[in-house]
Amino acid sequence: MRLAVYVHFPYCERRCPYCDFATVAEERDRIPHERYASAIAEELSARADELRGFELHSIFFGGGTPSLWASESMGRAIEAIRSRFEPSRSVEITVECNPSSLDRAKVCELRSIGVNRLSIGVQSLDDERLRFLGRLHDAQGALRALEAARSEFERVSADLIFAAANQSEEELLRELDALLGFDLEHLSLYALTIEEGTPFFERLRRGKLPMASDERYARLFLEAEARLLREGYRHYEVSNYARPGGESAHNLAYWQGESYLGLGAAAVGCLPLPNHRAVRRKNRIAPNEYLDAPAAEAQEMEILEPLDRLNEALMLGLRLEDGLSLAQVKERTGLDVLEEKGRAIQRGMERADLVLEGDRLRVPRDRWLRLDGIIVDLF
Ligand code: SF4
Incomplete structure (x- = not known):
């Protein structure tokens, strides 16, 4: 069985005001680089029994x-990680990078340790918007990082945040055009979302945060899609575009409901159990607590029953242009999607929100602006 491995690296140079990820601000020299690597190795050893029989498919370093x-x-x-598994033909190894910590020398180092894909947090190519987002880099810094990445890597992805600070369609298209010059195989476009507990949430509450209206968001989403489709990208997941064959194997594993292992502070994983159940494990969130806790100790374990797994398969699989395979869901959960959700699926099909073609159930792309509501209707 295939396994995707996620490694969480919980340190940043500075916290961005919109971010609610599990990460702490730390000076580079004060990060426990070696100790963190040892903790990952110890966690792997302590959990060796859980990992038998899997074939390593991807490793993703996120943060x-x-x-x-x-x-x-x-x-x-x-x-x-590699030494725990049978060597498999090809393993996608991705590292998330910020432009402020990615130059030519770093790119070469990453290549030399076996990394074969970079995902760069560009977020914007407009200096004013980057300042608004509280990022450490400016547009020139992002362009330099992209150039360095492309000089050594075939497989490069960039993240872009749209609909921030009243962005206009022209502004978004200008940024996309600049990115297109790098002939990237993959792009992720996320709308700015405001999460509780962040400085942006407070600003929004005080009425001091300019936000795009729903209409503006929809126009930006559709303009970006039209532009990228014309350039030969495939809109293969609601927030993700790829050249044919350039899809993120790691993220596809999540959306297709495959097994994944989470290593490191705040990492989450989900591995199968007998009888179509699964166990979701969350590691300790605070980096120091993770480093000090016994290697095999999780903060939280949750058993997923077959119906939980089926619901999750719908929530994630319907984000994909190809949708989900009913046979694969049955194989994993022992349940038949059409038996469990038949009436709701029928209603969705009558409204043209859902399409059932052979074994695959999907939401057509022209309904994606309503995707959340369509999925909620299934529960
Ligand atoms: S957005 Fe990225 S760089 Fe900024 S604090 Fe969050 S994880 Fe760190």
Whole structure:
């Protein structure tokens, strides 16, 4: 069985005011680079029994800012992971990078430790918007990072935040055009969302945060889609575009309901159990608590029953242009989607919100602006 491995690196140079990810601000020199690599290796050893029989398919270093991690230490973590599994033909190894910690030398180091895909948090190519988002880099810094990445890597993805600070369609298209010049195989476009507990949430509450209206958001979403489709990208997931074959294997594993292992502070994983059940495990969130706790100890374990797994398969699989395979859901959960959700699916099909073609159930792309509501209608 295939396994995707996620490694969380919980440190950033500075916290961005919109971010609610599990990460702490730390100076690069004060990050426990080696100790964190050792903790990942110890967690793998302590959990060896859970990992038997899996074939390693992808490793994804997310965060936080994994490009801050000393490459030698990250290389040790990669070796520790690889050594646990039978060598498989090809393993996608992605590192999320911030432009402020990615230059030519770093790109070469990442290549030398076996990384084969970079995902760069560009977020914007407009200096004013980058300042608004509280980012450490400016547009020139982002362009330099992209250039460095493309000089060594075929597989590069960029993240862009849209609908921030009353962005206009022209402004978004200008940023996309600049990105298109790098011939990237993958792009992720996320709308700015305001999460409780963040400084942006407070500003919004005080009426001091300019936000795009729903109409503006919809226009930006559709303009970006039209532009990228014309350029030969496939809108393969609601927030993600790829050249044919350039899809993120790691993220596809999540959306297609495959098994994944989470390593490191705040990491979440989900592995199958007998009788079509699964166990979701969450590690301790605070980096110091994770480093000090016994390696095998989770903060939280949750058993997912077959129906929970079926619901999750619908929530995630319907985000994909290809939708989900009913046979695969049955194989994993023992349940038949059409038996469990038949009436709701029928209603969705009558409204043309859902399409059933052979074994696949999907939401057509022209309904994606209503995707959340369509999925909620199934529960
Ligand atoms: S760099 Fe990324 S993970 Fe770190 S605080 Fe900013 S948005 Fe969050």
